[in-house]
Amino acid sequence: MPLRLTDSLRTLPGVGPARAGSLEKLGLQTVEDLLGYYPRGYEDRRLAATIASAPADVPVCLTLMVAEEPRLSRIRKGLELVKVRLVDDTGSLTATFFNQSYLKNALREGETYVCFGRVAGTSNRKQMTNPVCERADRVKYNGRILPVYHLTHGISNNFLAGLALQCVEDCAGQVEEALPHELRQAHALATAEFACRNIHFPKDETALEVARRRLIFEELFSLTCGMTLLRHRRDRAAGRTFLIPDVEDFLALLPFNLTGAQRRVMEEMAADLSSGVPMNRLVQGDVGSGKTMLAAYGAWVTAKNGCQCALMAPTELLAEQHYRSLAPLLGQAGLRVGLLTGAVKGKARKELYAALEEGTMDLVIGTHALISEGVAFANLGLVVTDEQHRFGVAQRAALAAKAAVPPHVLVMSATPIPRTLSLVIYGDLEVSVVDELPPGRSPVATYVVGEDKRQRMYNFVRKLVGEGRQAYMVCPAVEEGEDGEAGQGLDLKAAVSYANTLQTQVFPDLRVGLVHGKMKSREKEAVMTAFAAGALDVLVSTTVIEVGVDVPNAALMVVENADRFGLSQLHQLRGRVGRGKHQSYCVLVTATRNPDSRERLRVLSKTNDGFKIAEEDLRLRGPGDFFGERQHGLPQLSIADLTGDMRVLKQAQGAAEELLRSDPDLSRPEHAGLLERVRRLFADHGDMFN
Ligand code: ADP
Ligand code: MG
Numbered sequence: 001m002p003l004r005l006t007d008s009l010r011t012l013p014g015v016g017p018a019r020a021g022s023l024e025k026l027g028l029q030t031v032e033d034l035l036g037y038y039p040r041g042y043e044d045r046r047l048a049a050t051i052a053s054a055p056a057d058v059p060v061c062l063t064l065m066v067a068e069e070p071r072l073s074r075i076r077k078g079l080e081l082v083k084v085r086l087v088d089d090t091g092s093l094t095a096t097f098f099n100q101s102y103l104k105n106a107l108r109e110g111e112t113y114v115c116f117g118r119v120a121g122t123s124n125r126k127q128m129t130n131p132v133c134e135r136a137d138r139v140k141y142n143g144r145i146l147p148v149y150h151l152t153h154g155i156s157n158n159f160l161a162g163l164a165l166q167c168v169e170d171c172a173g174q175v176e177e178a179l180p181h182e183l184r185q186a187h188a189l190a191t192a193e194f195a196c197r198n199i200h201f202p203k204d205e206t207a208l209e210v211a212r213r214r215l216i217f218e219e220l221f222s223l224t225c226g227m228t229l230l231r232h233r234r235d236r237a238a239g240r241t242f243l244i245p246d247v248e249d250f251l252a253l254l255p256f257n258l259t260g261a262q263r264r265v266m267e268e269m270a271a272d273l274s275s276g277v278p279m280n281r282l283v284q285g286d287v288g289s290g291k292t293m294l295a296a297y298g299a300w301v302t303a304k305n306g307c308q309c310a311l312m313a314p315t316e317l318l319a320e321q322h323y324r325s326l327a328p329l330l331g332q333a334g335l336r337v338g339l340l341t342g343a344v345k346g347k348a349r350k351e352l353y354a355a356l357e358e359g360t361m362d363l364v365i366g367t368h369a370l371i372s373e374g375v376a377f378a379n380l381g382l383v384v385t386d387e388q389h390r391f392g393v394a395q396r397a398a399l400a401a402k403a404a405v406p407p408h409v410l411v412m413s414a415t416p417i418p419r420t421l422s423l424v425i426y427g428d429l430e431v432s433v434v435d436e437l438p439p440g441r442s443p444v445a446t447y448v449v450g451e452d453k454r455q456r457m458y459n460f461v462r463k464l465v466g467e468g469r470q471a472y473m474v475c476p477a478v479e480e481g482e483d484g485e486a487g488q489g490l491d492l493k494a495a496v497s498y499a500n501t502l503q504t505q506v507f508p509d510l511r512v513g514l515v516h517g518k519m520k521s522r523e524k525e526a527v528m529t530a531f532a533a534g535a536l537d538v539l540v541s542t543t544v545i546e547v548g549v550d551v552p553n554a555a556l557m558v559v560e561n562a563d564r565f566g567l568s569q570l571h572q573l574r575g576r577v578g579r580g581k582h583q584s585y586c587v588l589v590t591a592t593r594n595p596d597s598r599e600r601l602r603v604l605s606k607t608n609d610g611f612k613i614a615e616e617d618l619r620l621r622g623p624g625d626f627f628g629e630r631q632h633g634l635p636q637l638s639i640a641d642l643t644g645d646m647r648v649l650k651q652a653q654g655a656a657e658e659l660l661r662s663d664p665d666l667s668r669p670e671h672a673g674l675l676e677r678v679r680r681l682f683a684d685h686g687d688m689f690n
Contacts, residue, residue, distance in 0.1 A: 043059075043147075050062065059117055062086075194207075237277070238406075279382075284434070292325065301382075315367065335363055356377050470539070496514065554580075561589070563592045563594075567601075
């Protein structure tokens with residue numbers, strides 16, 4: 001019986017419990033999963049040759065006859081060889097197989113095989129090592145383009161390709177066509193079946209290209225449709241209409257004058273909040289541009305309208321920092337402000353829950369603890385998420401779902417994202433940009449230095465500390481050898497041993513602290529609090545300090561192995577200094593001799609413009625590294641690369657827009673497949689489309 005898409009891979013021959021477990025690690029349970037598991041590359045087994053014509057060092061397919069019985073020899077324990085003499089009408093060669101003793105009997109004298117591999121040696125002593133042999137009358141894999149998959153322990157590529165071939169042969173025709181016929185016509189896109197067959201086992205290069213384009217288009221198209229559906233749904237929702245109080249009353253609370261950019265964004269927010277439709281606004285502004293005040297403004301307007309505001313930050317540290325600055329500020333205006341993190345427990349937590357439910361608390365600041373089940377609001381009117389690229393669309397939606405009436409949503413992000421990308425990632429949001437820093441900030445002086453300047457760098461740290469300043473020293477790993485590459489000779493400054501060396505050998509007279517991501521949040525917090533209070537001179541850390549921390553007296557940021565970081569990440573790190581009145585510095589230490597890597601780092605010494613840096617980063621490293629793993633909170637894309645495929649992205653966006661204009665909910669029967677595809681793409685995001 002042929003397979004069906006929903007069949008478990010366990011029903012396939014060769015898949016026992018052990019292998020099924022390994023497959024599951026790759027996210028593969030059903031035939032459908034495997035069909036959606038695209039190869040990472042291909043092996044071309046099409047080039048055919050004869051023994052005489054086989055080029056040196058290029059793998060080829062040869063049709064060869066076994067000229068004499070294979071010989072098995074045991075070289076030592078754990079090493080067995082099978083040698084066999086193979087011929088065609090242009091010559092002969094010896095094939096050697098390591099640890100495949102079954103071939104002794106499987107290769108039959110007088111039979112013909114198609115053998116794939118490299119032919120080495122001189123004309124009268126040609127040989128092949130471990131060629132892949134198939135009987136000439138049952139060739140399945142040789143002579144074609146084979147997929148190469150990402151693997152895991154216990155699953156070989158041959159095995160997985162074998163499963164895939166079976167699945168493709170039986171089920172490619174069952175894959176549902178998500179793209180409407182006219183759309184495929186208009187954009188010259190292959191059918192789902194064609195794409196499925198040729199992405200795994202391409203007929204030739206052209207077929208592969210056609211399949212790839214179709215799948216990329218489909219993915220980006222579905223993504224855009226999903227984002228647009230979200231946006232439509234909210235645009236049509238009736239939201240709360242807020243009255244905007246006199247802004248002077250808000251300004252009177254602040255210890256400084258707002259920048260022009262802050263004022264402009266406040267006006268944009270005010271227009272949204274009073275429009276009757278829920279606000280869905282992204283505020284993008286470089287580190288230090290003063291986004292927190294915009295959240296404060298939103299919370300203030302919301303409270304003046306008798307509603308509650310929730311501000312969600314990605315770490316406890318940040319939540320507490322916001323709490324410390326906003327509670328006194330907004331307290332002046334009579335707002336009752338609370339803090340909810342994992343650390344708030346027992347009675348305190350219960351009281352907080354009660355206050356939120358009764359509506360006696362106006363602003364709650366917290367971590368994702370805010371979306372936990374026990375939290376309910378009397379009248380949640382505004383949801384703010386800070387450093388959004390750490391949250392997903394889902395968390396944003398989960399928090400918003402706690403409101404009876406669709407709430408206003410404000411998203412703040414410090415990662416400057418090039419426009420083309422932000423269209424995809426924040427396609428459901430309006431965008432405001434805070435493109436001005438508060439006055440009196442002098443740009444952070446940035447230097448790229450090599451190992452030869454290490455002593456001078458240490459002296460510089462000592463000098464600044466002598467002047468009463470504090471320093472961050474960041475390194476890429478927690479422990480020596482942690483990420484494998486340390487073992488390969490790269491001298492990664494692991495935070496733990498680095499802090500140790502600094503304290504015992506370099507700065508015995510200074511107070512050196514350490515914070516890294518593997519510490520408990522209590523410990524982390526204690527160290528950060530000590531640093532913020534000036535009880536530490538030097539803070540060694542991994543990138544846990546990357547997001548949002550505010551210690552104005554810190555004037556020096558040293559980054560070890562700086563070449564290991566992305567430019568945007570370095571820019572974020574650098575944003576930790578230069579927040580006070582002191583001239584601040586960033587020293588990027590690198591041992592790399594690669595001129596390109598150094599040149600890349602110099603971009604940072606030349607500009608402080610986060611957007612320019614982001615564009616450059618994107619150009620040089622691509623979006624995967626740009627965001628770090630899945631930090632964008634978007635559905636996982638299996639094939640599309642958001643920048644490499646920018647042209648297809650634009651076509652897909654245009655097509656999605658057009659289609660949704662005629663069928664805004666994708667409710668027509670002919671779009672059922674597409675709606676299903678969109679649902680699946682957002683599947684780990686809960687039931688967003690119901
Ligand atoms: P970010 O945009 O990175 O979140 P913050 O909101 O943390 O920036 O602001 C950085 C620092 O600048 C804070 O200490 C804040 O109090 C201060 N700040 C914000 N706006 C202004 C302003 N208009 N003038 C002076 N200082 C400001
Ligand atoms: Mg911030």
